[in-house]
Amino acid sequence: MTIAAEKLAQYNEYVEALEILDEESRFEYIIDIGKRADQTPFPAEAMDDAHQMHGCMSKVWIVHGHDGDRHNFRGQSDAIIVKGLVSMMTGSFSGLTSAELADITIDHVRGLNLGALTMQRQVGMMAMLKHMQKLSLQADRADAAD
């Protein structure tokens, strides 16, 4: 399934912004996104074990909500770079159905062109994507059971 471009508007905006930057500028761009993420405060009560992703060198929390079959995410981290990355991921892939989310792949993550910064971050971003996919499916199942 090909996801309509308008549904990935934020993602495409990131891709276009990053592709004209050199590597050093991309690094600073992510930091800038991480700093700006705090302009919309992340709910303090969601920074708990239940919302934490494990296995990262920094702490990452992701909260999920949905409007009908459209899933929305917010991310937070105690490291600014990771906060920038998780903000990009949640911003890029909010508003999709679980089926559309399932079609987001490593190619989308690679498309952001952040791999050169370090592989670990690309792996970390894949872990974020998988976590978001899992949350969307859990929510769908919970709704179906109601």
Add this chain to the structure above:
Amino acid sequence: MNALGQPTGRAGHNLAGGFDVDRIRQDFPILSRQIHGKPLVYFDSGASAQKPHAVIDAMTQVLENEYTNVHRGAHYLSQTLTDRYEGVRETIARFINAPSENQIVITRNTTEAINLVAATYGRKFLGQGDGVVVSAMEHHANIVPWQMLRDEKGIELKVAPIDDTGVLDMDAYAALLDGNTKLVAITHCSNVLGTITPAAEIVRLAHDRGIPVLLDGSQAVVHGIVDVQALDADFYVFTGHKLYGPNAIGVLYGKAELLAQMPPYQGGGDMIATVTFEKTTYQEPPYRFEAGTPPIVEAIGLGAAIDYVSAIGMEAITAHEASLLAYATERLTAMPDIQLFGTAPEKAAILSFIQQGIHPFDTAATLDRAGVAVRVGQHCAEPLMARLGVDGTVRASLAMYNTTAEIDTMISALERARTLFG
């Protein structure tokens, strides 16, 4: 030419002109790499050190011209490579001044060496209520095997505390050597703080009460001379890859009378004397503990690494690293936002720190942009992080090939991190 003034591929035995870090650097091909367009500054040797040509060439030579299995074939290649492989055991024994090469057990790494002792000596000699003393600054490899034994046999794990500078509290340690303590397993050098523990005194106090001691020398063996007889260590363990050798090879030294009493670790080929379906008898140490085809090429590589280090001279390496440590400590403590962990008087060139108000990951990522490779996180020492009251640190672990100019590069990158994240 290598730092010893000899063609690469041959371990030298004379160092003309004293310690020359520029020439040593030429022996490590990876150090000429650029990372993100900047010269690599490798400050992660505590995780794994880089390899000199002498090691790379020795391993390549075996793979290209000498490779076969050892201890088996009745043919020329097997006999000659077995001689070389067993010769490495002698090299290791000389390196740590073990009385005999038969007290050198080849393992995969330090972790396996400690697991081997826990699974053989521990299972045989430790039981319900017996105590094992570790310190508050152990690597997980010297915690978890004892916890597994605790769960299996009901032993008690006792933790000797450290003070705020990272020095082992020797009074508290001595107090733990009470009636039920049956083994001490303590690091010789902290992988996080760099603290060099008073190993000889640790052993003496334990021996006064008849308690054997295992010393984790993973970091210590890289930074200074280790003499297992002078230490009177009962077990001494270390790994090859931090000692400029390859990974997948480690060493367990044990006192002969202890090794002789220990049952096998794993079963299989090489460790047996005779096998029938009714009964199997086992080899004497060290072979009893080396089931299966050993890490042959890695052993040759480790032998070459020890020859390389020995030819440069551990005393010269220790002196160079001490000057690096002093310089790095001075530069870091002059930065008002740096909090340094581990300021023990006896310390190897390992510097753990955080930048106030900046997550260690952000600091490390900025260092990475400058080509500076450090480790970030808990360093396989989660209980120590809890003791220090932090989630993690940045760790710069230095080696013989590092320079003060590289420390300056790190300091500049830390200043940039302050600008970016402050």
